[in-house]
Amino acid sequence: MNHLGDANMRTWMLRFMTLLAADTQDQLAWLGEREQETESVVEEAELLCRISEGLAERGAFEPENLRDLQATGRRLGEIDAACRAGLWADALATDQAWDEIRSLARQFLLMTPGDWRQPLPRPVRPHTGDH
Template sequence: MDPNDKHWRTWTLRFLALLAADLPEQQAWLGERRLTVQTAVEEAEFACSIAEGLTGRAVFTPGHLRTLQAIARRTSALDATARTTRWADSLAADPAWDDVRTLARGFLHTLPDDRPLPLPRRIPPNPGDWST
């Protein structure tokens, strides 16, 4: 596998691991970061575009791509008001995240190496993520 393909496959799987995690794990991972739902929507759309290229190079299957497209559609359907909400708060309040969690888990269970994936490494908070 091409090193770039491997990098983007890993990135996609780590993002899906976050989406698939149980609610308390998701909230703990997000912590006090001020990431909004809009961030999640953009990341889902980005993962979908990555998967399109990776599917063309047989890294993912067309079924994987369809699942990522379903996740992107589900997050894109969140209304404009919800997009300004902190992602960690929205996870418990909006049932759309239950659908996303189920879709992400289904994606991960179709991988040949079906083992639990760790959540992505936490990135230290960016001062721009904090309200002043």
């Protein structure tokens, strides 16, 4: 890795993949009372999967790690618009695609060296404009 930005992006990708790889109950607990839209989760994960090739070219990931990330990105892309609508908590309970995505994210993490074994990322508090 030759850029601080690459290191930060790698960390964000590992944290997000950790969230996607977590058991459904852990994901729901992470969400808590937050109303996270499924579309936002899909878009963020797809973006991370798309930029993975450039990160691998610059040494942030090994090229063999790309297979699982690309498979995850393809599976995310297959989620149709109707299944992207609504809250992610609801989609986790009803859409089998998330079980497949969970499996692909776990495979990626298992093949990726590093200290990804960490607690789930902290939820981002919604911006209220008060600050």
